[in-house]
Amino acid sequence: MAAWADRLRQQGHVRVRQIETHISWLVMAADRVWKVKKPVRLPFVDFSTLALRRHFCEEELRLSRRLAPQIYRRVVPLWRDAHGVPDTHRLARPADEWAVEMLRFADDALLAQQVHAGQLAPTALHALGVQMARFHSATAAQCPDAHYGSADLIASDVRALFAPLCGGPFAERVPIWQEWVAQQVARLTPLWRQRHRQGFVREGHGDLHMGNLVVLDGRIVPFDCIEFDPAKRWIDPVNDIAFLTMDLQAAGHTGLAAQVQDGWLQQGGDFAGLATWRFYEVYRAMVRAMVTGLSPASGSDGTAPGAHYADLLDGWTGRSSRPQLAITCGLSGSGKSTIAAAWLAQGNAVRLRSDVERKRLFGLDALDDSQALGQSIYTEEATTKTFARLAQLAEQALRCGWSVVVDAAFLRQRQRAAFRLLAQRLQLPFTILWCEAPPEVLRQRIAKRRAQSQDPSEATPELVAAQQQWLEPFTDEERPFVQPTSTGA
CATH class of the missing domain: 3.90.1200.10 (Aminoglycoside phosphotransferase (APH), C-terminal lobe)
Known part of the structure; x- marks a missing residue:
């Protein structure tokens, strides 16, 4: 393979390089890479025959093209000349070796x-x-x-x-x-x-x-x-x-x-x-x-x-830490999803999104438009089912040792109480992440989100106005758990 790399340099190819691993050689020139499998038999791999090496070249192409079709080009035959140097120039006899030809990318792109x-x-x-x-x-x-x-x-x-x-x-x-x-x-x-x-x-x-x-x-x-x-x-x-x-x-x-x-x-x-x-x-x-x-x-x-x-x-x-349960609370556009996503950065935590799980209950993808598809997913019954599903998933994750943040409006006291009692039953810490922002900011965020169509939420300015009437104040039992967060900037 070193001789092949030398020949490529002599032929005027630029950025020629050779890399060797336990089971492969890679020869690079300009924007191309040829990967040749070594004729080895190890406990975890068998490339010992030419037929096997060709087979696994074809398997590599099939498998990796599923995710990277722009990188994996083709399987190519190689022929050795009188000096034993491999090349892709076709000769009138069966191939001596096989290689996967790929797109080359910069090392710093990894x-x-x-x-x-x-x-x-x-x-x-x-x-x-x-x-x-x-x-x-x-x-x-x-x-x-x-x-x-x-x-x-x-x-x-x-x-x-x-x-x-x-x-x-x-x-x-x-x-x-x-x-x-x-x-x-x-x-x-x-x-x-x-x-x-x-x-x-x-x-x-x-x-x-x-x-x-x-x-x-x-x-x-x-x-x-x-x-x-x-x-x-x-x-x-x-x-x-x-x-x-x-x-x-x-x-x-x-x-x-x-x-x-x-x-x-x-x-x-x-x-x-x-x-x-x-x-x-x-x-x-x-x-x-x-x-x-x-x-x-x-x-x-x-x-x-x-x-x-x-x-x-x-x-x-080692000794595991106790998981905790948090829920968001606030109007649409108040920054609940942003706060919930930031909460994940602590590690060992998962997020449950009501917008996503509501749609999943109705067989919809997160970005599907339920109204365009003729689905009525915002009825009182649908909301009850959604919060029951969120509670089920939250308990499942908490019992596995994961902290959970539930990203939902939680406008009703009974909705918040169900999760507070869940944390109490599991003897875990509980937090209500109260999110608020000025009305103009809410309107701007809703408008931007609807224009981009890249968010599961289907909230409208009209819904926000209605939510202001539906939002129930925190009870005396809830207030010790409330953590105010301002996302109005």
């Missing part, structure tokens, strides 16, 4: 670099979460092997990490991780089996960390799906997306991880998966701690490679 440089708005991560939820919903669900994504495989995969971890730099910390994993495996096995029976296992990405995402034209694009081991990509979608939320938190970007999770949950609605989310984050962090911990290099401060993953694991498997 998500890891973009996040580190502070060049990405939180909305971009939220949009990625939405995109991945749509991908998981649309991707193949007919699992080719009943063992893929099974409770037994999940448990064996995580247990297999302990031996190498015990031989690494974090050996003294492993027993605590091991004890936590054992408890969680016992707790989650029935749920894993249930989700497996219900068809949650999908053909996902399999390796969704920051190094496998790139920012192209302002949009985050996942690439490099796992092609060589179907068991690593036929997984529960929570396992897939939790890799990224873990990786962002390990890099110190808890708020961005929350944006990814919020986008994924709002779009897909799989709040039941929250029970497994932290386990999958721990599993992914253990994998990264094991892999990076094997590196001989140390950080600039002398810490062992992978220490940030180990620190994250210590926090997650």
Whole structure:
């Protein structure tokens, strides 16, 4: 491959570079990349024959084109000349090798670099979460092997990490991780089996960390799906997306991880998966701690490679903090969704949006126009069902250890009381986030939101006027829990 790179330079190609990994060679020139699979057979991959290498090139193209069609161009044959140097120039004989031809992008376009440089708005991560939820919903669900994504495989995969971890730099910390994993495996096995029976296992990405995402034209694009081991990509979608939320938190970007999770949950609605989310984050962090911990290099401060993953694991498997429940209260346009989104940045929290869940109850997407579709979703009965659903989801998430903020108007005392009593029953802290803004600001926000058509809310100026009549004052029981927030700027 080095000789091929040299020849490309001699032919006048610019920005020629060669990269070698454990299982591949990459040769780059100008705006193209050729990825050649090494003729290796390892416990986790078999590229030992030309036929297998061609097959896995075709699999890589198929799988990664689902998310990055602009990057993955084609599978190309290679022929070696008399000196053994590969090239794409066709010869009158069968190909000697196969490669995946891809679009080349700048190194600093990788998500890891973009996040580190502070060049990405939180909305971009939220949009990625939405995109991945749509991908998981649309991707193949007919699992080719009943063992893929099974409770037994999940448990064996995580247990297999302990031996190498015990031989690494974090050996003294492993027993605590091991004890936590054992408890969680016992707790989650029935749920894993249930989700497996219900068809949650999908053909996902399999390796969704920051190094496998790139920012192209302002949009985050996942690439490099796992092609060589179907068991690593036929997984529960929570396992897939939790890799990224873990990786962002390990890099110190808890708020961005929350944006990814919020986008994924709002779009897909799989709040039941929250029970497994932290386990999958721990599993992914253990994998990264094991892999990076094997590196001989140390950080600039002398810490062992992978220490940030180990620190994250210590926090997650140590003593857990109590979740809390918060609800918003205020007129449409008063900033409830903004306040609720900011509340997520504390980490370990999820948001429930009445506008989204109301539409979901009626089979509508978050941005669907219910009136245009002839749906009556704002009746008193529909509102009662919506708040009952919000209470059900809130209790479900709280019992799994997640703090919850419920983003709704909560104009009625009885609506607020139901959630205050829920927190009281679960013996958890409760807060009412009271949001208000001047009437002119409310009108401006409503008008802007309706013009953009990018928000689930269907509020109108007329509705805001009616809400002023419907808003019931806080009772003496409620006032100790009220936290005023001004969003009038």
